[in-house]
Amino acid sequence: MLILFTVTLSACSINSNDKNSWNHIKQQHKVVIGLDATFVPMGYENQQGNITGFDVDVAKAVFKQYNIKPVFQPIDWSMNITELRNKTIDLIWNGFSINSQRKKVVNFTEPYLSNDQVLVTMKKSKISSLNEMHGKTLGVQAGSSGLNELNNNPKLLKQYIKNQSPVLYNSFTNAFIDLSSKRIDGLLIDSTYANYYVNHQKNPNDFSIVHSDFPKEYFAVGVRKDNDEMTNAINKGLNKIAKNGELKRICQKWFGKNYESPLLK
Template identity: 50%
Template sequence: MNQGATKVKEKKFIRILFSLVLLGSIFLLTSCTNVKQRANTTDTWPKIEKSKKVIVGLDDSFVPMGFRQKSGRLVGYDIDLAKAVFKLYGIRVDFQTIDWSMKETELRNGTIDLIWNGYTKNAAREKTVAFSRTYLKNQQILVTKKKAGITSAAKMKGQTLGLQSGSSGYDSFENSPQLLKQYVAHTVQYDSFNNAFMDLNDGRIQGLLIDSVYADYYIKHQADAASYRKLVIGFPHEDFAVGMRKDDVTLRKKINHGLQVLAKNGTLEKINQRWFGKSQLANLDLRK
């Protein structure tokens, strides 16, 4: 056989080998994708019940829903509520701190089982996330320092506003531009409201769009509480609920039933009183 023919055969062999490797890679990738898709389209309650553990994702700086004390201990309204619900089923709750702007991705990838941290139910999120029944009401409000002289949304004209990345407040700001966005000159996005409040206190931003439950708790615990102004500017009330994967039908039923039991036996009222000093059940039907 001459040298030219040998080279041709070698080239054919290399092409065949390359094709086989490529087909193998495609098959492996497809298999992994299918496994991942099956993992995300499975009712995980049997696994949770067997392991006696469920993983909740949260922003651990969101007072009073879930936050760390100076000692590092994780406490909060949602911490107490999640533990109380799963105690009914003999299941331990593990809380995992996540980047709040990536919460739906973490849920979809199976890193966490639930988003339970002052999570607002809305139409956009309902496209990809299943929600429990509403367990708490909230509203977006504008917080300013009184010395800034801002007494209405219109007074934010030309000013800088703080927002949390990936929050319902950010969505409200964008979706209802006539309420606040039309006046604001600049916005700054924060990973946590703690940093936003520091900038508000130092005058680097003049207003902060924030959940009323956070603002009320934070300001109440400040030495200079009287220096803040809270403004209701027309954003609709929001429903806090637990978020989970759409295929977790049993998990959703268990959480809804648990909330109903806690509402009936008085546990939910005790948690409300502990963190808010008042009832939050007036407009809810959790007892039904």
């Protein structure tokens, strides 16, 4: 009995001292957030070399309540879940869409923003629907929810594209360069990125944003499966900034009136 009690106490001690546990993060006043530093406007590196964006502002507002400083760590987005599992990051927070595959391996917080998959084309191509991508080259980001939806709903778009296989990119920035240079004909991308990127171009009318029938998505924070305390703390923080008006202010700062948040209904 005494041996069993001692072993149990030892296990609890190890768990509480885990450098990635919620208790340890509160003690250290620091949390490491993994993001794709090219994902405008969610989380990206600006011209001054600083990480900024919608998700950055929301994360700061949530963790300010706990006197915790978020450290934003750029990662290879296709490796986001691996980075989380390996504990090189504490969270995935960068336009991270909820889907059934990801639910199997990560905890999700409550969703805080809605999103859609859209097809971006150059207006000169005169592509105004998904089926007009027949025989055309499609770009998509590796590890993205767009790639997941493309594969899960092949009749919507995949069956039309050249070789029924997209060109994969590490970042949407490079994909937009290839789209503008006509190396690809279309780009499947999150509407939040597409709207912001196109609206901030010198000639926005050069682009077309084609809406699709892919299922509506919801952004949430990805947390390790064994960290329910972290998940609950973030949910509490998100709901607090939704109630006090801070989430709405951040949404309007980055999206104007063009946003939808499940927490603000």
